[in-house]
Amino acid sequence: MVRKNDKGDFVSPSKWLMALASCAVVALGVAACGSDDNDTTGGGGGNLSGTINIDGSSTVFPLTQAAAEAFQGENPDVHVTVGESGTGGGFEKFCAGETEISDASRPIEPEEVAACKKKGITYDDFQVANDGISVTTNPSLDISCLSTDQLKQLWNKGSKVSDYSQLGKDADSGKPLPSASVSLYGPDTDSGTFDFFTDVINGEEDVSRSDYQPSADDNVLVEGVSGDSDGLGYFGFSYYQQNTDKLNLVSVDSGKGCVAPSAKTIQDGSYAPLSRPLFIYPSKSALNKPEVTAFVKYYLDNYQQIADTAQLVGMTSEQASKSQDAFAKVSG
Numbered sequence: 001m002v003r004k005n006d007k008g009d010f011v012s013p014s015k016w017l018m019a020l021a022s023c024a025v026v027a028l029g030v031a032a033c034g035s036d037d038n039d040t041t042g043g044g045g046g047n048l049s050g051t052i053n054i055d056g057s058s059t060v061f062p063l064t065q066a067a068a069e070a071f072q073g074e075n076p077d078v079h080v081t082v083g084e085s086g087t088g089g090g091f092e093k094f095c096a097g098e099t100e101i102s103d104a105s106r107p108i109e110p111e112e113v114a115a116c117k118k119k120g121i122t123y124d125d126f127q128v129a130n131d132g133i134s135v136t137t138n139p140s141l142d143i144s145c146l147s148t149d150q151l152k153q154l155w156n157k158g159s160k161v162s163d164y165s166q167l168g169k170d171a172d173s174g175k176p177l178p179s180a181s182v183s184l185y186g187p188d189t190d191s192g193t194f195d196f197f198t199d200v201i202n203g204e205e206d207v208s209r210s211d212y213q214p215s216a217d218d219n220v221l222v223e224g225v226s227g228d229s230d231g232l233g234y235f236g237f238s239y240y241q242q243n244t245d246k247l248n249l250v251s252v253d254s255g256k257g258c259v260a261p262s263a264k265t266i267q268d269g270s271y272a273p274l275s276r277p278l279f280i281y282p283s284k285s286a287l288n289k290p291e292v293t294a295f296v297k298y299y300l301d302n303y304q305q306i307a308d309t310a311q312l313v314g315m316t317s318e319q320a321s322k323s324q325d326a327f328a329k330v331s332g
Helices: 013-025 027-033 061-074 087-095 110-118 148-155 192-202 218-226 237-241 263-267 290-301 303-310 317-331
Strands: 050-056 078-082 101-104 126-132 134-137 145-147 183-187 213-215 231-235 248-253 275-282
Touching (some): 050 061, 050 290, 061 126, 061 290, 078 290, 087 192, 126 290, 126 303, 126 317, 148 183, 148 248, 183 218, 213 218, 290 317
Antiparallel strands (some): 134 231
Protein backbone atom coordinates (compact mmCIF):
# COMPACT_ATOMS: atom_id res chain seq x y z
CA MET A 1 0.00 0.00 0.00
CA VAL A 2 1.07 3.57 -0.54
CA ARG A 3 0.13 6.76 1.29
CA LYS A 4 0.21 10.43 0.42
CA ASN A 5 1.68 13.19 2.53
CA ASP A 6 0.12 16.62 2.89
CA LYS A 7 1.86 17.72 -0.30
CA GLY A 8 0.25 14.93 -2.27
CA ASP A 9 3.49 12.95 -2.61
CA PHE A 10 3.45 9.19 -2.12
CA VAL A 11 5.34 7.84 0.88
CA SER A 12 6.09 4.26 1.84
CA PRO A 13 4.30 2.58 4.77
CA SER A 14 7.55 2.51 6.76
CA LYS A 15 7.98 6.24 6.36
CA TRP A 16 4.47 7.21 7.43
CA LEU A 17 4.57 4.86 10.41
CA MET A 18 8.00 6.23 11.40
CA ALA A 19 6.57 9.74 11.14
CA LEU A 20 3.82 8.96 13.61
CA ALA A 21 6.27 7.25 15.96
CA SER A 22 8.46 10.35 15.82
CA CYS A 23 5.49 12.48 16.77
CA ALA A 24 4.93 10.24 19.78
CA VAL A 25 8.45 10.48 21.15
CA VAL A 26 9.22 14.14 20.56
CA ALA A 27 7.32 15.85 23.34
CA LEU A 28 7.21 19.28 21.78
CA GLY A 29 6.27 17.82 18.41
CA VAL A 30 3.09 16.07 19.44
CA ALA A 31 0.88 19.12 19.04
CA ALA A 32 2.21 19.57 15.52
CA CYS A 33 1.16 16.03 14.61
CA GLY A 34 -2.42 16.30 15.78
CA SER A 35 -5.10 18.51 17.20
CA ASP A 36 -4.80 20.47 20.43
CA ASP A 37 -7.49 18.49 22.20
CA ASN A 38 -5.56 15.22 22.29
CA ASP A 39 -1.91 16.14 22.62
CA THR A 40 -0.90 13.61 25.25
CA THR A 41 0.70 10.35 24.18
CA GLY A 42 -0.05 8.32 27.32
CA GLY A 43 2.40 5.69 26.12
CA GLY A 44 3.99 4.66 29.38
CA GLY A 45 7.32 6.46 29.09
CA GLY A 46 9.26 3.52 27.61
CA ASN A 47 9.33 1.45 30.86
CA LEU A 48 6.92 -1.22 29.67
CA SER A 49 7.54 -4.69 28.25
CA GLY A 50 5.49 -7.65 27.10
CA THR A 51 3.34 -8.70 24.15
CA ILE A 52 -0.09 -7.68 22.90
CA ASN A 53 -1.94 -9.88 20.40
CA ILE A 54 -4.65 -8.23 18.29
CA ASP A 55 -6.75 -9.53 15.41
CA GLY A 56 -10.03 -8.77 13.68
CA SER A 57 -11.44 -6.29 11.20
CA SER A 58 -9.48 -5.59 8.03
CA THR A 59 -11.05 -2.11 8.05
CA VAL A 60 -9.72 -1.34 11.53
CA PHE A 61 -6.39 -3.04 10.75
CA PRO A 62 -4.55 0.02 9.31
CA LEU A 63 -5.70 2.10 12.28
CA THR A 64 -4.53 -0.39 14.90
CA GLN A 65 -1.33 -1.05 12.96
CA ALA A 66 -0.54 2.67 12.96
CA ALA A 67 -1.29 2.88 16.68
CA ALA A 68 0.88 -0.16 17.36
CA GLU A 69 3.86 1.15 15.38
CA ALA A 70 3.73 4.54 17.08
CA PHE A 71 3.24 3.02 20.54
CA GLN A 72 6.21 0.70 20.01
CA GLY A 73 8.29 3.71 18.99
CA GLU A 74 7.81 4.96 22.53
CA ASN A 75 7.83 1.50 24.14
CA PRO A 76 10.35 -0.62 22.22
CA ASP A 77 10.13 -3.52 24.70
CA VAL A 78 6.45 -4.05 23.97
CA HIS A 79 5.78 -6.26 20.96
CA VAL A 80 2.36 -5.71 19.35
CA THR A 81 1.10 -8.09 16.67
CA VAL A 82 -1.90 -7.08 14.56
CA GLY A 83 -3.79 -9.51 12.31
CA GLU A 84 -6.73 -8.97 9.97
CA SER A 85 -8.87 -12.10 9.83
CA GLY A 86 -12.12 -10.10 9.66
CA THR A 87 -14.42 -9.02 12.46
CA GLY A 88 -16.06 -12.44 12.75
CA GLY A 89 -12.75 -14.28 12.54
CA GLY A 90 -11.27 -11.90 15.10
CA PHE A 91 -14.08 -12.48 17.58
CA GLU A 92 -13.69 -16.23 17.11
CA LYS A 93 -10.04 -15.99 18.18
CA PHE A 94 -10.82 -13.47 20.92
CA CYS A 95 -13.57 -15.60 22.48
CA ALA A 96 -11.23 -18.60 22.39
CA GLY A 97 -8.70 -16.63 24.44
CA GLU A 98 -6.16 -16.45 21.61
CA THR A 99 -6.01 -12.64 21.43
CA GLU A 100 -6.21 -9.81 23.93
CA ILE A 101 -7.85 -7.15 21.76
CA SER A 102 -10.31 -7.65 18.91
CA ASP A 103 -10.71 -5.06 16.16
CA ALA A 104 -14.32 -4.76 15.00
CA SER A 105 -16.22 -2.87 12.32
CA ARG A 106 -19.53 -3.75 13.99
CA PRO A 107 -20.72 -4.49 17.53
CA ILE A 108 -20.25 -8.01 18.89
CA GLU A 109 -23.19 -10.28 18.04
CA PRO A 110 -25.26 -12.49 20.36
CA GLU A 111 -23.64 -15.77 19.29
CA GLU A 112 -20.20 -14.23 19.80
CA VAL A 113 -21.25 -12.96 23.23
CA ALA A 114 -22.30 -16.52 24.07
CA ALA A 115 -18.99 -17.95 22.81
CA CYS A 116 -17.03 -15.51 24.98
CA LYS A 117 -19.23 -16.24 28.00
CA LYS A 118 -18.68 -19.98 27.56
CA LYS A 119 -14.91 -19.44 27.77
CA GLY A 120 -15.15 -16.92 30.60
CA ILE A 121 -13.93 -14.06 28.42
CA THR A 122 -15.25 -10.67 29.59
CA TYR A 123 -14.47 -7.46 27.76
CA ASP A 124 -15.03 -3.76 27.26
CA ASP A 125 -15.53 -1.96 23.97
CA PHE A 126 -14.43 1.49 22.83
CA GLN A 127 -15.10 3.39 19.64
CA VAL A 128 -11.81 4.42 18.00
CA ALA A 129 -12.80 5.94 14.64
CA ASN A 130 -15.51 6.22 11.97
CA ASP A 131 -15.81 4.68 8.55
CA GLY A 132 -17.97 4.86 5.46
CA ILE A 133 -18.22 1.78 3.30
CA SER A 134 -17.11 2.90 -0.14
CA VAL A 135 -18.72 1.60 -3.32
CA THR A 136 -16.14 1.76 -6.10
CA THR A 137 -15.74 0.78 -9.73
CA ASN A 138 -12.93 0.43 -12.19
CA PRO A 139 -12.29 3.90 -13.68
CA SER A 140 -13.43 2.65 -17.09
CA LEU A 141 -16.90 1.80 -15.73
CA ASP A 142 -18.84 5.06 -15.86
CA ILE A 143 -21.08 4.98 -12.78
CA SER A 144 -21.28 8.12 -10.65
CA CYS A 145 -24.17 7.36 -8.27
CA LEU A 146 -26.40 4.44 -7.34
CA SER A 147 -29.48 4.51 -5.15
CA THR A 148 -29.79 2.16 -2.20
CA ASP A 149 -32.58 0.42 -4.12
CA GLN A 150 -30.22 -0.17 -7.05
CA LEU A 151 -27.53 -1.48 -4.70
CA LYS A 152 -30.08 -3.90 -3.23
CA GLN A 153 -31.11 -5.06 -6.70
CA LEU A 154 -27.46 -5.66 -7.51
CA TRP A 155 -26.32 -7.35 -4.28
CA ASN A 156 -29.39 -9.07 -2.85
CA LYS A 157 -29.61 -12.84 -2.53
CA GLY A 158 -30.87 -14.39 -5.74
CA SER A 159 -30.19 -11.26 -7.79
CA LYS A 160 -30.53 -11.87 -11.53
CA VAL A 161 -28.81 -8.61 -12.48
CA SER A 162 -26.07 -9.67 -14.89
CA ASP A 163 -25.56 -6.37 -16.72
CA TYR A 164 -25.30 -2.95 -15.09
CA SER A 165 -27.75 -1.52 -17.61
CA GLN A 166 -30.49 -3.63 -15.98
CA LEU A 167 -30.33 -1.26 -12.98
CA GLY A 168 -31.72 1.61 -15.06
CA LYS A 169 -30.32 5.12 -14.92
CA ASP A 170 -27.43 6.66 -13.03
CA ALA A 171 -28.95 8.23 -9.90
CA ASP A 172 -26.92 11.40 -10.43
CA SER A 173 -26.60 12.06 -14.16
CA GLY A 174 -29.85 10.38 -15.19
CA LYS A 175 -28.03 8.66 -18.03
CA PRO A 176 -28.56 4.96 -18.68
CA LEU A 177 -26.05 2.90 -16.75
CA PRO A 178 -23.37 1.32 -18.94
CA SER A 179 -24.02 -1.98 -20.64
CA ALA A 180 -21.31 -4.17 -19.15
CA SER A 181 -21.28 -7.59 -17.54
CA VAL A 182 -21.60 -7.44 -13.77
CA SER A 183 -18.32 -8.36 -12.07
CA LEU A 184 -18.47 -7.94 -8.29
CA TYR A 185 -15.92 -7.89 -5.47
CA GLY A 186 -16.70 -7.76 -1.77
CA PRO A 187 -15.74 -8.89 1.73
CA ASP A 188 -16.13 -12.52 2.73
CA THR A 189 -18.69 -13.71 5.24
CA ASP A 190 -16.32 -13.34 8.23
CA SER A 191 -16.15 -9.62 7.60
CA GLY A 192 -17.97 -7.03 9.68
CA THR A 193 -18.16 -4.93 6.52
CA PHE A 194 -20.10 -7.76 4.86
CA ASP A 195 -22.43 -7.97 7.87
CA PHE A 196 -23.06 -4.23 7.96
CA PHE A 197 -23.51 -3.77 4.22
CA THR A 198 -25.93 -6.66 3.82
CA ASP A 199 -27.95 -5.48 6.81
CA VAL A 200 -28.40 -1.85 5.74
CA ILE A 201 -28.61 -2.45 1.98
CA ASN A 202 -30.30 -5.83 1.61
CA GLY A 203 -32.40 -5.54 4.76
CA GLU A 204 -31.03 -8.59 6.51
CA GLU A 205 -27.54 -9.39 7.74
CA ASP A 206 -25.62 -12.04 5.76
CA VAL A 207 -28.22 -12.12 2.95
CA SER A 208 -26.29 -11.59 -0.28
CA ARG A 209 -25.80 -12.94 -3.76
CA SER A 210 -22.96 -15.44 -3.73
CA ASP A 211 -21.63 -15.05 -7.27
CA TYR A 212 -18.96 -12.47 -6.47
CA GLN A 213 -15.25 -12.52 -5.69
CA PRO A 214 -14.90 -12.50 -1.87
CA SER A 215 -11.82 -11.78 0.22
CA ALA A 216 -11.01 -11.01 3.84
CA ASP A 217 -8.21 -8.73 2.58
CA ASP A 218 -9.42 -5.32 1.37
CA ASN A 219 -6.23 -4.89 -0.63
CA VAL A 220 -7.20 -7.96 -2.68
CA LEU A 221 -10.59 -6.36 -3.35
CA VAL A 222 -8.92 -3.12 -4.43
CA GLU A 223 -6.68 -5.00 -6.85
CA GLY A 224 -9.66 -6.96 -8.15
CA VAL A 225 -11.77 -3.89 -8.93
CA SER A 226 -8.86 -1.86 -10.28
CA GLY A 227 -7.73 -4.71 -12.53
CA ASP A 228 -11.16 -5.56 -13.95
CA SER A 229 -12.66 -3.15 -16.50
CA ASP A 230 -16.17 -4.22 -15.41
CA GLY A 231 -15.35 -4.42 -11.71
CA LEU A 232 -17.50 -3.00 -8.89
CA GLY A 233 -16.93 -3.60 -5.19
CA TYR A 234 -17.27 -2.28 -1.67
CA PHE A 235 -14.84 -1.95 1.25
CA GLY A 236 -13.69 0.49 3.93
CA PHE A 237 -13.13 4.15 3.07
CA SER A 238 -9.42 4.11 3.92
CA TYR A 239 -8.74 1.58 1.17
CA TYR A 240 -10.34 3.90 -1.36
CA GLN A 241 -8.34 6.81 0.06
CA GLN A 242 -5.11 4.90 -0.45
CA ASN A 243 -5.98 4.06 -4.07
CA THR A 244 -7.76 7.07 -5.52
CA ASP A 245 -5.65 6.84 -8.66
CA LYS A 246 -6.92 3.32 -9.37
CA LEU A 247 -10.60 3.52 -8.43
CA ASN A 248 -13.76 5.46 -9.24
CA LEU A 249 -15.85 6.40 -6.20
CA VAL A 250 -19.61 5.87 -6.51
CA SER A 251 -21.92 8.18 -4.54
CA VAL A 252 -24.98 6.73 -2.81
CA ASP A 253 -28.53 8.09 -2.84
CA SER A 254 -30.61 6.95 0.15
CA GLY A 255 -33.50 9.22 -0.80
CA LYS A 256 -31.99 12.65 -0.14
CA GLY A 257 -29.72 12.96 -3.14
CA CYS A 258 -26.33 11.54 -4.08
CA VAL A 259 -23.70 11.76 -1.34
CA ALA A 260 -20.08 10.65 -1.57
CA PRO A 261 -18.18 9.43 1.49
CA SER A 262 -15.80 11.97 3.00
CA ALA A 263 -14.59 12.83 6.49
CA LYS A 264 -17.42 15.33 6.85
CA THR A 265 -20.26 13.19 5.45
CA ILE A 266 -19.14 10.14 7.41
CA GLN A 267 -18.86 12.02 10.71
CA ASP A 268 -22.18 13.83 10.35
CA GLY A 269 -23.96 10.70 9.08
CA SER A 270 -25.15 12.27 5.81
CA TYR A 271 -23.38 9.47 3.94
CA ALA A 272 -26.28 7.20 4.74
CA PRO A 273 -26.75 4.38 5.35
CA LEU A 274 -23.13 3.32 4.92
CA SER A 275 -21.47 5.33 7.73
CA ARG A 276 -20.53 3.42 10.87
CA PRO A 277 -18.38 3.51 14.04
CA LEU A 278 -15.28 1.33 14.44
CA PHE A 279 -14.32 -0.41 17.68
CA ILE A 280 -11.69 -2.21 19.69
CA TYR A 281 -12.64 -4.87 22.25
CA PRO A 282 -9.96 -5.47 24.92
CA SER A 283 -10.58 -8.32 27.35
CA LYS A 284 -10.84 -7.39 31.01
CA SER A 285 -8.03 -9.79 31.87
CA ALA A 286 -5.78 -8.10 29.29
CA LEU A 287 -6.50 -4.70 30.83
CA ASN A 288 -4.87 -6.01 34.00
CA LYS A 289 -1.58 -5.96 32.08
CA PRO A 290 0.10 -2.52 32.25
CA GLU A 291 1.27 -2.68 28.63
CA VAL A 292 -2.28 -3.32 27.35
CA THR A 293 -3.77 -0.55 29.49
CA ALA A 294 -1.07 1.84 28.27
CA PHE A 295 -1.67 0.86 24.65
CA VAL A 296 -5.44 1.40 24.82
CA LYS A 297 -4.92 4.74 26.57
CA TYR A 298 -2.41 5.77 23.91
CA TYR A 299 -4.85 4.72 21.17
CA LEU A 300 -7.69 6.81 22.61
CA ASP A 301 -5.56 9.82 23.57
CA ASN A 302 -4.04 10.08 20.10
CA TYR A 303 -7.11 9.13 18.10
CA GLN A 304 -6.91 11.93 15.54
CA GLN A 305 -3.27 11.62 14.55
CA ILE A 306 -3.62 7.84 14.35
CA ALA A 307 -6.73 8.16 12.17
CA ASP A 308 -4.98 10.68 9.93
CA THR A 309 -2.02 8.34 9.49
CA ALA A 310 -4.27 5.41 8.63
CA GLN A 311 -6.40 7.62 6.35
CA LEU A 312 -9.50 6.78 8.35
CA VAL A 313 -12.06 9.22 9.70
CA GLY A 314 -11.38 10.21 13.28
CA MET A 315 -13.93 10.41 16.04
CA THR A 316 -15.74 13.63 16.82
CA SER A 317 -14.66 15.28 20.08
CA GLU A 318 -17.89 14.04 21.67
CA GLN A 319 -17.25 10.47 20.55
CA ALA A 320 -13.65 10.66 21.77
CA SER A 321 -14.68 12.00 25.18
CA LYS A 322 -17.21 9.18 25.55
CA SER A 323 -14.56 6.53 24.78
CA GLN A 324 -11.94 8.17 27.00
CA ASP A 325 -14.37 8.53 29.92
CA ALA A 326 -15.48 4.91 29.56
CA PHE A 327 -11.86 3.75 29.53
CA ALA A 328 -11.02 5.85 32.60
CA LYS A 329 -13.80 4.10 34.52
CA VAL A 330 -12.58 0.57 33.74
CA SER A 331 -8.85 1.28 34.03
CA GLY A 332 -8.89 3.50 37.11
